[in-house]
Every structure is written in structure tokens, then in C-alpha cells.
């Protein structure tokens with residue numbers, strides 16, 4: 001081998017009960033490169049990374065760091081070998097401060113006492129050096145996800161990582177934050193850090209990586225470079241067939257008003273008014289997209305609309321009547337479906353099986369229960385059908401939802417919410433963490449619901465998603481809706497400007 | 513924007529926000545005590561001294577509980593750990609005629625019971641409530657079975673006045689003229705507070721109780737931290753047991769812990785899983801118990817059952833009213849699965 005490899009793994013095999021998650025995987029990371037790892041949901045990317053980081057012990061396989069054979073049995077070994085990892089679901093202690101999280105496991109002490117002062121100074125130095133602005137004193141659970149991710153990166157750098165694994169870092173970031181992250185990644189590679197970068201966004205792969213490895217069903221299907229391929233090529237490599245990257249949809253046929261929101265105001269945890277006097281409506285048969293940079297009140301708006309958060313003032317009408325928020329069951333029975341932003345917190349009961357998760361909102365009804373007894377046959381039948389239909393990659397419907405890969409967890413939620421009669425669908429980041437093939441499928445499903453007469457409220461940080469799905473777009477900025485425009489009336493760059501709070505030169509026609 | 517709320521506060525404001533209520537409460541307690549002291553020094557001293565006595569096993573039990581729960585292991589077996597240690601401590605002293613060896617025996621017994629709990633909940637991943645119950649049943653069963661009528665020890669641990677400090681008015685009698693385990697309890701409150709919140713050990717312990725996987729990913733050994741804290745907690749519960757037989761009573765009786773292990777759990781909760789808070793809660797409970805005794809002496813014309821309720825009712829009212837919500841460690845009670 002002529003080039004020096006920062007990391008090489010050979011013949012990694014990892015089995016879970018019923019799943020061959022990694023099947024004789026070979027992977028090589030060159031020094032100072034950004035190496036993208038692509039693959040469908042459940043292809044085995046996170047598993048491979050967890051093996052490299054010592055969290056999972058492989059059934060077979062060898063590791064080489066800097067060309068030397070290495071033994072990695074636990075994260076401690078990995079850290080000593082210079083490997084750092086930012087996990088798909090962050091590994092931060094929510095009640096700890098940033099500094100405490102960063103030093104945990106590599107504490108600086110003076111005599112017996114934790115030396116937080118020195119730690120804070122070192123963290124400030126690091127964050128200045130890489131432009132990763134974090135406040136060491138802030139409590140992690142009070143930070144937006146974008147900043148939490150910076151904390152994770154600083155955490156790895158603090159341990160002097162020479163090899164950095166980023167597992168879907170951009171899934172939770174806004175476009176601006178993604179730009180920032182790419183700058184940091186390039187800066188890191190200039191200083192000799194090698195990066196493994198997992199994402200489902202093909203544009204990002206082409207923009208930032210030096211080489212690309214694609215996995216499918218536990219195996220590596222090939223390695224390429226951005227120069228040799230394009231989005232369609234990558235998509236085909238991943239999924240094994242051609243993928244429609246643009247959805248096809250006919251014009252909307254809006255009918256009666258389903259959801260009517262008037263002067264709605266909502267507080268966040270810190271009693272700050274984050275949704276301010278918002279008014280809009282969604283009609284049957286149309287998709288209203290809410291665009292906005294994350295943290296401008298969209299999350300709180302969605303939570304208020306689904307009864308997860310108290311309304312400060314204003315009214316919410318569903319089909320002309322006040323919504324019975326005190327009774328969540330009435331809400332689901334009125335035909336409200338909700339795909340929540342945080343799949344693990346609000347979407348699933350992780351220890352429950354996929355089958356049970358799929359009937360969370362209908363387990364008490366026929367055919368899933370009769371005379372107060374559950375009908376397990378029917379529950380199982382339902383799950384077999386949905387798993388097939390939504391292509392959830394799992395050894396079986398009895399597997400706990402927590403064992404699924406991130407994207408497959410998301411599919412379970414979408415399957416549940418779309419499999420019952422929908423009058424109003426509130427979808428918050430519905431395709432976060434999904435591969436291109438699944439996004440295609442779910443986009444089609446959402447449009448199908450619209451055409452069947454459902455009102456759809458789509459909240460998404462992905463401008464592309466909003467542009468291709470929505471019929472009208474409401475832009476949120478600082479808790480207010482600053483514009484409502486038909487989708488054809490704005491360009492992507494205009495939307496970007498509106499989201500950043502500036503007025504458009506020519507006043508867009510206001511609809512609704 | 514909000515990222516800098518903490519660092520932008522000047523130090524004194526930060527302090528006020530965090531400790532303001534506590535400081536206020538402390539001042540109120542101080543003024544009231546002084547008031548009564550000037551009215552009737554004897555009774556006040558007696559009440560305060562028995563406050564400390566009542567509080568000792570409770571605060572030790574609470575320290576045991578909170579070490580475990582901060583690391584993610586619920587321990588409802590404190591009662592059993594105390595009882596068993598009280599018994600073994602007593603037996604050792606009865607055989608060896610040494611009070612000190614008895615204390616060592618009690619502490620080791622507590623640690624062993626802790627080891628058993630850790631084995632059940634960390635290694636076997638049993639339901640932790642069941643694990644604790646097993647401990648309680650074992651303790652009641654074994655101590656009841658091996659209990660011998662007539663076995664006795666000579667004397668008990670004596671107060672050690674701390675030189676001139678013991679002659680100070682008010683605080684002298686209360687804090688500086690106590691038997692050894694009572695001193696140890698007070699010292700342990702500060703030691704555990706320091707360890708939990710200012711040392712590497714404490715940071716790791718709390719991390720393991722909040723988000724074990726996060727701790728695992730930075731190389732912290734989750735199982736070891738849980739074992740160690742539960743065993744240490746057991747040793748402290750053992751000290752509480754030794755206190756009962758060797759310092760407070762001087763003999764062993766069946767089920768003599770009399771629910772203290774469970775009250776210790778309440779004390780731990782009211783103290784918001786902090787040693788200092790638990791100490792405050794235990795002292796408060798001790799104070800109401802001492803007042804209750806005074807009221808019974810005074811011969812007030814109320815059925816004694818009602819007077820006996822005073823400490824419990826007062827504790828619930830005051831603590832529930834003032835303490836507010838307690839935040840339970842997020843991974844408390846959840847076994848950790850590596851893969």
C-alpha cells in the first residue's frame with residue numbers, strides 16, 4: 001500500500017439476533033480525507049461505526065490504526081487509539097454542563113477536586129481554534145440540537161481524536177449550520193484529522209467528501225469519488241434501483257378549512273413567548289409547508305397543535321370546533337395524525353415491539369381488542385402488513401423498536417400515523433434520517449393522503465422537501481408567520497431571505 | 513443567545529439564584545433557635561441534642577440510598593441492610609467484647625448486603641424493587657431466626673466531648689459532645705457531598721445514573737461504578753445499623769430498625785438526592801420527633817397516637833410545601849444493556 005491509512009478494518013462481521021448487520025465489511029480511511037459512508041436505513045452503517053468505536057464487539061474482524069494492528073474492545077481502547085465519535089443519537093448527559101460533559105471520562109483534577117476552571121479554559125481555546133462556539137457553563141438540555149452537536153465534536157477533539165466518526169451529523173442541522181459544520185470538517189482535515197461522515201443527503205456527500213463508500217444490507221457494495229459519480233448514480237448504488245429524487249404531484253384541490261389557527265401564542269420551557277400571535281389555516285386536500293430556520297417556534301407550534309404544549313392565548317379549531325386537547329384520544333379519533341420531531345421521545349415506546357408501536361393509538365379498538373381483551377393475531381397481522389408496505393428493515397415485528405436503525409424507527413412512526421383514517425396530518429420533519437428510497441416512498445404517501453382529502457401541515461427544515469411537497473408555504477421567523485405564499489411564487493433563494501427575516505423586494509401576494 | 517445566560521451572570525447573582533432560598537431558610541431557623549434558646553436554654557439544648565440523635569440513622573440511610581440512586585440503582589433494601597448490620601455488629605461485640613470490632617462488623621455486613629443488591633440489579637438485571645425486597649426479607653428472616661434472648665453487651669459507644677468546643681453555649685452540647693458514629697455521620701454528609709459534586713468519582717457516578725450509555729462511550733465502566741457506589745452505600749447503611757445497637761440502644765431487638773430505612777428514603781427524596789439536603793430533611797424530621805417527645809412529657813390532653821403522628825405530618829407538610837419538585841436521576845432503576 002502506497003498511501004498511509006489512518007484506519008483500516010478487514011472482514012468485520014457483526015450479528016444481532018436474526019440480523020446480519022455487518023457481513024465481512026472492509027473499509028479503509030486515508031489520512032486527512034473526508035470519507036462519506038452511504039447506505040439505506042438499516043444497511044449497517046451505525047453498527048460498523050459502533051464496532052470501530054468499541055461499543056459493539058464484532059463476531060469477526062481485524063482493526064489497523066496507522067497501519068498497525070490494533071485491539072479495540074471498548075470505547076476506552078478506541079479513544080486511546082485516537083478515535084472519536086459523534087453518535088446518531090447524541091451521547092450527552094442532559095443535566096450536566098457542557099464542560100462536565102466534555103471532560104467526563106478524561107477528567108482534569110487538582111488534588112482530588114475536578115478542575116473545571118482549567119477545563120473551561122481549554123474548551124474555550126479549542127472552540128476558538130475551530131470556530132465551534134460553545135459556552136462551557138451552559139446546561140446541555142437547554143441547548144438547541146445544533147449546539148449540542150458542537151459539544152459532541154469538541155468532546156472528541158478534547159480527547160485529541162485523529163479519526164473522527166460523524167454519524168448523520170447533518171440530520172438535525174439547518175442549512176446554515178450544515179455550512180458551518182463543513183467548514184469545521186475541512187479545517188480539521190487540514191490539521192491531519194481523518195473523518196468518516198455518514199449522511200443520507202447526496203448533495204452533501206458530493207459537496208464535501210473525498211471518497212465515498214456505499215453499503216447495502218450489511219455489505220460494502222463499492223467505493224467511489226465525487227468526481228466519478230452524481231446524485232442519481234449514488235442513489236442507484238444505495239438502493240439497487242433507480243430512484244426518483246423529485247416527487248411528481250398534480251395541482252392541489254383545496255376544499256373546506258380543516259385546521260384554523262387564530263392569534264396563537266405559546267411559551268417555551270423558559271416562559272419565553274416563542275410562538276407569537278400566529279394565524280393560518282389548512283384546507284382539506286392541500287399541503288401547507290412551514291418553513292423556517294430551526295428554533296423559530298416551529299417545534300412549539302407543532303406541540304401546541306397536538307396538545308403536547310399548553311396554549312397561552314388564541315384559538316385552534318378543527319373542522320370548525322374547538323379541539324379537545326385535554327383528551328388525546330379524542331384528538332386521534334377526530335383523525336389527527338402526528339409525526340413528531342423527536343422520534344425517540346414522542347414517537348415510540350422503545351422497549352415495546354414494532355407490532356405494539358404500530359397500534360399505540362388504536363390498540364383498544366376493533367380488531368385489535370375485543371371485549372377488553374387484546375387480539376394479538378390482529379396486531380401481528382397489521383404489523384406484518386405495514387412492515388412490508390413501508391419497507392421497515394427488521395428481522396420481525398416482535399423486535400423492540402429500540403433495536404431498529406434510526407431510519408427504520410422513523411418508518412414505524414410514519415406507518416402508524418398514515419395507516420389510520422387521516423383528516424389532518426401534522427408532520428414535523430417526517431423524513432429526518434431516511435434514505436433516498438424511503439423519502440421517495442413517504443413523500444408519495446403524503447401526497448396520496450392529500451389527494452384523498454386530508455389537510456397536511458408539513459414542518460420541515462429541508463427547503464427541498466418544502467418546495468417539492470407543499471402547495472402553500474408559510475415562513476416562520478422569530479415566532480411569527482412573516483409570509484404565506486403559493487409554492488410557485490417564490491424561489492428557493494427568496495425563501496432563504498424570508499427565513500432570515502428580511503423582506504422581499506416585491507411584496508409576495510398573500511394567500512389564505 | 514441563551515447559551516451564555518450562565519456565564520454572563522456575575523458570581524454573586526449566580527450564587528443568589530442557586531442558594532438564595534436555602535440561605536433564607538437557614539437564617540429563619542437560626543433566628544427561631546436563638547429566640548427559644550434565650551427563653552429556655554435547657555429545654556432548647558435537650559431538644560436540639562435529641563434532634564441530632566434521631567437524625568443520625570436517617571441521614572446515614574439516606575446517604576446509602578442516594579449513592580445508589582445517583583448511580584442508577586434504586587435501593588429499597590436500606591431497612592434490611594441496617595437491620596442485618598445492627599444484628600451482626602451486636603453479635604460481634606457480644607463475642608469479642610469490643611465495640612469497635614462490632615462497628616467494623618456492622619459496616620462490613622452492610623457492604624456485603626450492598627454487594628448482593630449490586631449483583632442482583634447490575635449483573636442479573638433483576639427488577640431493583642424486587643432486589644431490595646429480597647434484602648429486606650432476608651434481613652428480617654435471618655435476624656429473627658438467630659436472635660438469642662439474653663445475649664448482652666456491656667455499655668455502648670460514649671460521647672467524646674471535643675475539648676473547649678463542647679463548652680460553647682448552645683452548639684457545644686448539640687454538635688461537639690457526641691458519640692463517634694454521630695460525628696462520623698456529620699463528617700460523611702460533607703464528604704459525600706464533596707465526592708458527588710466536586711470529584712471525578714462523583715461526576716462519573718452521576719453520569720452513570722443519568723445516561724449510562726453516554727458514560728460508556730467516553731470509557732467510563734458503568735458496571736464498576738454502579739457496583740462500587742452500591743457497596744459503599746451498603747457500608748454506610750451498615751454504620752447506621754451499628755449506630756442503633758452499639759451507640760443508641762446497647763442491645764438488639766427484633767426488627768428494631770422500625771421503618772427507619774424507609775424514612776431514610778423519604779429523607780433522601782426530600783433532600784433532592786443531595787447529602788446536604790438529606791441532612792437538612794433528617795434534622796427537620798429529628799426536630800419534630802424531639803418536639804413530639806417534649807409534648808408528650810408536658811402531658812398535653814391529646815391521645816398519644818395523634819402526637820406520635822406529628823413528625824410525619826409536619827415533615828410531609830413542610831417539605832412538600834417548600835422543597836418543590838425533586839428530579840430523579842434519569843436512568844434510576846434501569847439496568848444497563850451494553851448492546
Ligand SMILES: Nc1ncnc2c1ncn2[C@@H]1O[C@H](COP(=O)(O)OP(=O)(O)OP(=O)(O)O)[C@@H](O)[C@H]1O
Nearest residue numbers: 016021041042043044045046047403404405406407
Ligand atoms: N442493538 C441492536 N440489537 C439488535 N439489532 C440491531 C441493533 N442495532 C442495530 N440492529 C440491526 O442491525 C441492522 C443495521 O442497523 P444500523 O443501525 O447499523 O443501520 P444504519 O445503516 O445505521 O441505518 P440508519 O441509516 O437508519 O441509521 C438493522 O437491521 C438493525 O435492526
Ligand SMILES: [Mg+2]
Nearest residue numbers: 046088405406
Ligand atoms: Mg444509523
